[in-house]
Amino acid sequence: MSGTFSGRPKGSQMSPAKGRSAGGFTLLEAVVALAVFSAGAMALYGLFNTNLISLSRAHETMDQAPYVDYAIDYLSAVNPHLRPEGQVDLGGFDVTWTATLVEPVRQSQNGNGFMGNFEVGLYEVAFEVRVLDLGDGGLAARATSLGVYRMRLVGFEKVRGLGGDFAAGGGAKAGHPGAAAS
Secondary structure, three states, rough: OOOOOOOOOOOOOOOEEEEOOHHHHHHHHHHHHHHHHHHHHHHHHHHHHHHHHHHHHHHHHHHHHHHHHHHHHHHHHOOOOOOOOOEEEEEOEEEEEEEEEEEEEEEEEOOOOOEEEEEEEEEEEEEEEEEEEEEEEEEEEEEEEEEEEEEEEEEEEEOOOOOOOOOOOOOOOOOOOOOOOO
């Protein structure tokens, strides 16, 4: 068979490039690969750590929510005009509050625009919820604060109209028209 040549000549060996082995990585390639892998792993670890912290905070908030909700329910029934500050034990946790007048007290109006029976004011109520911790089998008790919260409430006092005692001691006020004579 004469004529065409295909393949390599007999007896010749192909040798790898000078200074390089045929199989495997060089040390420099391995170090670069390790550095790239480490950078990716650190980024993933940071993301994982951030998610764990967020999950922990969400769990704490979820545990605190019933106490704060109950405190809000209790304080919604308190008239800040008559009780601007106080503390109450609600069975296992306590609430301390202070009310500050935000809008000045003024005369209310009825639906027709006439003078109403109440004096009203807007109060900002700052309250702290503390949970009682029983450490060492109940021997050492201490309170852990769940935080200070704020809400706004309307404070009122009945100053005229029919009826005596209204809203836990509102009643008629001396010196106002319609005040009860004793």
